[in-house]
Amino acid sequence: MKFFLSHRYKKIGVMLAPLGFCLWLVMQLGYIKRLLIYIFGQINGSYEWSVYHIVNVVAAVLGFFSFLIGLYFISFSKEKIEDEMVQKTRLDSFQFAAILQIITIIIGFLFIMFAGDLGESRMMLFFIVLVFLFWLSFIGRFNYMLHVKYISNDKYCKRRKDKEAVYSSSIS
């Protein structure tokens, strides 16, 4: 439990991860390059050695690592009240994510065996998806169990702000 971050990192992660993903996606779709060409005009000489290419690479690295760090903050930050139910839910969610990843790997390799070589870039994409699948399924299940399923019938939760209502209804 020592390597878990405090609860405020979760909020930072929630903001950082989508921003990083959007930046990475924008770069992948070529919008940054188009924007640079629109503002500064066409490239003189080779694109590989141009400032445009460097800006693209920096945007990609920045976006990718922001997304990863955001996911790390969300996954490894404590809840407001960290008790045994939260810890058990976290452990169960890790197990769920691991099993889902193993199933995906098996299906992926069966697909490769029967469909043939996918090519280097598609294989790379497959492995990136595998990594993100683990973390996203973990985060999804953990938060669903904790904030939706466990309290789905909790009538007091709907009126959480009204403490007096909580008090009177729970002892009546």
Place this chain on the structure above:
Amino acid sequence: MTNTVKEERIKKQFTQAQLAEMIGVSRQTIFSIEVNKYVPSVVLSLKLAKAFGKKVEDIFTLQGSD
């Protein structure tokens, strides 16, 4: 496993939040225990029993399927 946490809590006139604070867990955990969505550990069961001034076996009962 069934439990009488809700009945004991109402008898003692505790709110879920008060009971949660007494034994150092979240209110959602108390709710989950009360509706049998979560089975607490031995430590938490002992804490609950202590808060109600009862024995653990008076609060938690095994069912035929356990």
